[in-house]
Amino acid sequence: MISYGQHQFPGKLFVVEGTDGSGKSTQLALLYQWLKAEGYPVFFSEWNSSPLVKDTTKRAKKRHLFTPATFSLLHATDFADRTERDIVPPLKAGAIVLADRYIYTAFARDVARGCDRAWVRDVYSFAVKPTVAFFFRAPLDVAVDRIVSGRPNLKYYEAGMDLGESDEPEESFTIFQGKILEEYDRMVSEFGLTVIDATRSIERQQREMRLLISQHLKKRRGKTH
Amino acid sequence: MGRSTHIALLRTWLESRGHAVLDTGMTRSVLAGRGIKEAKQGHTLGRLTMQLFYATDFIDRLENEMLPALRAGFVVLTDRYIYSAMARAELRGIDTGWIRSIYSMALVPDAVFYLRISSPQQLVERVLSSGRGFDYWESGMDLHLGDDFYDSFIEYQKRMLKVFDRMSSEYGFHVLNASRTVRSVASDLRRAVTKLIDEPVTPGEDNVSQLQVVRDKATPAKSTVKVLDLNKEALS
Numbered sequence: 391m392i393s394y395g396q397h398q399f400p401g402k403l404f405v406v407e408g409t410d411g412s413g414k415s416t417q418l419a420l421l422y423q424w425l426k427a428e429g430y431p432v433f434f435s436e437w438n439s440s441p442l443v444k445d446t447t448k449r450a451k452k453r454h455l456f457t458p459a460t461f462s463l464l465h466a467t468d469f470a471d472r473t474e475r476d477i478v479p480p481l482k483a484g485a486i487v488l489a490d491r492y493i494y495t496a497f498a499r500d501v502a503r504g505c506d507r508a509w510v511r512d513v514y515s516f517a518v519k520p521t522v523a524f525f526f527r528a529p530l531d532v533a534v535d536r537i538v539s540g541r542p543n544l545k546y547y548e549a550g551m552d553l554g555e556s557d558e559p560e561e562s563f564t565i566f567q568g569k570i571l572e573e574y575d576r577m578v579s580e581f582g583l584t585v586i587d588a589t590r591s592i593e594r595q596q597r598e599m600r601l602l603i604s605q606h607l608k609k610r611r612g613k614t615h
Numbered sequence: 616m617g618r619s620t621h622i623a624l625l626r627t628w629l630e631s632r633g634h635a636v637l638d639t640g641m642t643r644s645v646l647a648g649r650g651i652k653e654a655k656q657g658h659t660l661g662r663l664t665m666q667l668f669y670a671t672d673f674i675d676r677l678e679n680e681m682l683p684a685l686r687a688g689f690v691v692l693t694d695r696y697i698y699s700a701m702a703r704a705e706l707r708g709i710d711t712g713w714i715r716s717i718y719s720m721a722l723v724p725d726a727v728f729y730l731r732i733s734s735p736q737q738l739v740e741r742v743l744s745s746g747r748g749f750d751y752w753e754s755g756m757d758l759h760l761g762d763d764f765y766d767s768f769i770e771y772q773k774r775m776l777k778v779f780d781r782m783s784s785e786y787g788f789h790v791l792n793a794s795r796t797v798r799s800v801a802s803d804l805r806r807a808v809t810k811l812i813d814e815p816v817t818p819g820e821d822n823v824s825q826l827q828v829v830r831d832k833a834t835p836a837k838s839t840v841k842v843l844d845l846n847k848e849a850l851s
Contacts, residue, residue: 391663391710442660443668446650455646459720460675464647467667474661512716516663 395519401481402606403518405492407574408526409567410548411536412588413595417526418490420596421603425486430607433480437491440471451547458503461547465496466513477518486607493517494525494577502569503553521606524599525578528588530571534564617730617741617793618694624801625808629690634812637684640694644675655752662707662757669700670717677721685722690812697721698786702778706771707758725811728804729783730793735772737794742768 404421406414418434425432438447447464450456456464480487493514500510528536538544544559546552550566551559577583584602586595619640626636642648651668654660660668681691697718704714732738742749749764751757755771756764783790791803 391708391713393710393713440664442654442657442664443650445653446647450646455675457674457678459678460646460671463667463671463674463717467664467671470663470667471661474663475659509716509719512713513667515713 391516393515394517397518399481400484401486402521403481403487403489404603405489405520405523406526407492407494407523407583408588409528409533409571411533412526412528414526415490416592417595417599418488421599422488424600431485433476433485433487435472435476435487435489437495438468440468442471443468454546456547456552458500458505461503462496462500462505462510462513470516473517481518492520492523494523494581497577498570498573501573502566522602523581523583525574525583525585526588527585530568532589534567620797621730621801621804622692622694625692625804628805635689636692637680637689638692639676639680641699642672644672646675647672662709666704666709666714673697673700696724696727698727698782702775702782705778706774726807727786727788729779729788729790731790732793735769738772739768
């Protein structure tokens, strides 16, 4: 089994990470349009999207069946299916894969839920190391406000209600997101995440991303000569 | 007749002697059992995804069934444990260090009974007598080991037997020759289990067994885990 950092594929993998409400999905959608227009073969892969695991996750969330360990393992199962199905084959074929949330989401959430940091990293060691992993950093109050104002009801696990920190969903969500943000911050140096200031204008963030990504695409074109 | 027959017999026997029993087994978790069965119906279940789905099933049963039962003083019988999962992973070229670290939170069982059948041909007889025919996964068809289900089954089970035999000495399985009659295998099992469980109970005293679960500090001394494992996959 090839582990993190050892895969060598002709394709490129760009991932976006960040707390809920950081604007990362918007940025990835813009990136997708641009790369398509430039004529690259682009694949998009989203967190929690495995057709094999979807029903199990849905049911477990609805019936509150998860513990921190099984929450972590079922999401890893989902991610493994995405890796085997949507990520590795296009990368081998030389395509660009864009991932909305990646292993760092699991590292942040699962550790915030109380899983062992080293154990979670071991579980995901089969993952492909991204070419660039963008971390959209928004201050806690900004991110929480974006989510809470746009959504009337926070879901049980989304709000981290299973942690038992507060019976009040909004308060629980804030505490949970705070812990997640802490984990993201410590991963910046551990995994070399590229931090994007998510409080700036959408256009400016997108320009910054495109500039960084085009460097990697140029390198690839250069190699073929 | 294999594991499930012996677990049923053992359960009845233990209960008749006054022991509370929980029996569980692979893919029987509330969380992931159904999902695994559905995923196995198709042909898109990848090897990494499969291992993690099984791990989810295992940890769900460990946390929600086995541990609470042990804490309450039950005897736990499980039809396959982490060893079957690790053997399957190994046959599929999965890194053994990875799979071990995933299962590192499992409890060390008080005993692992390995119902050993010495040749894949004997397993074929069981497949035929079950009337259900060869199963895709039990035959290791995802590994492309032979031209058809039969050839693949023989090769897959041969490899499985080898891995189990090696694990048997590595983890100290209690090996039982399962090619004998049900009656004689069952009587060996009872004898071995009797040694693990204290009895008879003096009134007013706690039933304390000689063996403890090793890793779980929260488990009271009277709890004990029994594990049944077999080189044969999923034939119940």
